């Protein structure tokens with residue numbers, strides 16, 4: 001979009017009114033707060049809902065299937081950002097796309113809130129996968145639109161937004177998790193639906209006043225003559241996928257196992273295609289090509305990091321429910337509450353890290369070094385989980401403090417990697433593809449979870465030590481490798497740091 005129009009957008013947003021930030025940030029903060037509340041609230045219950053027996057209110061799936069489904073679901077939720085980016089870019093603009101996304105997500109939670117079985121679960125998943133793909137990357141990219149390019153508040157705006165995400169994720173397990181585990185899973189999912197409804201209401205009620213023109217712009221609209229062709233192709237593709245899917249299910253060829261394999265392959269193929277297309281595009285300059293190559297090791301590191309971080313809501317959630325002494329200091333803990341630890345540590349430590357980077361100024365580690373720190377802490381967070389079984393075996397329950405320590409360590413890594421990675425992605429992606437950079441970053445997480453789906457099945461009490469040991473060790477090794485390569489990577493980044 002041309003600069004004049006960018007300025008017009010910024011001028012249409014009241015530039016003060018939310019902690020010294022543009023008023024638009026209020027709308028985006030609370031929309032995303034409530035969306036994440038619904039997502040992480042649902043996620044805190046979902047694993048238990050899937051493998052608890054029918055008499056306990058669950059679906060009675062076997063554990064390793066439930067773990068794999070969690071990963072595939074998490075992967076698709078972030079993979080679908082590609083669709084959301086495309087729809088915003090070419091058809092609706094970000095703001096309207098966010099709205100439709102929110103509606104689909106809310107419907108998804110409502111389906112889960114109704115007391116029905118496995119089919120309802122899959123319907124809900126489809127709605128939430130598409131809905132989140134429409135909402136999440138786009139609400140994040142509107143944050144970038146409410147500041148002018150030179151605005152010094154920009155970075156801190158993103159940090160405040162990240163706090164909103166985690167504040168939503170923090171209270172969700174305590175409310176949705178508690179109600180779901182204390183009373184009834186469906187009631188819990190119902191609260192998640194109400195959360196998304198509040199998010200939508202905030203968005204609709206305040207967007208005109210606070211966001212002005214931000215998000216209304218369609219960056220690269222489909223020309224009317226293109227429309228017919230593109231829609232026909234999309235229609236055919238959707239029909240083909242639906243047809244093959246139905247045929248697969250009816251004939252029994254499309255098993256959950258095969259679906260898992262399919263998504264795992266997509267998790268590798270999609271980012272690889274992204275890189276190839278960007279690298280070979282005529283619009284990409286030589287400097288940008290070098291930056292793209294530098295981005296590849298960072299992408300792989302981020303994948304490894306999210307592979308561990310995201311197991312917090314499946315492997316560690318299972319661990320919390322089965323391996324942890326939940327009677328602690330006179331209270332009866334709920335396993336879903338452990339999901340609150342990651343966002344709690346993020347919210348408390350994010351300001352400390354912001355201060356640290358500022359204090360270090362020019363002496364702070366380079367992006368690649370921060371990524372290797374991220375991997376190092378993620379690796380440690382798994383290695384400490386060896387101890388309970390190593391010290392006391394798997395017959396006695398572990399202290400909940402081990403999990404607290406593990407979540408604490410992974411968050412140290414997350415704060416070195418996640419905000420930095422998002423910023424680096426926007427700077428390293430070729431400018432012709434800048435609109436898609438949010439989705440590119442979320443692909444690091446999508447690919448990680450796609451691969452997790454293949455890995456999580458190896459976790460059992462018997463394999464616990466080896467499982468945490470190998471994955472934790474691999475992350476640390478990769479971290480060391482990245483550290484050694486970091487001067488070279490930094491050079492290839494051509495001035496971006």
Ligand code: GLU
Pocket residue numbers: 036165306418441442445
């Ligand atoms: N946990 C964060 C969120 O839900 C970040 C996910 C990511 O960047 O992959 O927004």
Ligand code: ASP
Pocket residue numbers: 040165166169339342343346414
């Ligand atoms: N830290 C994650 C993210 O930033 C939230 C979570 O895992 O609960 O949103």
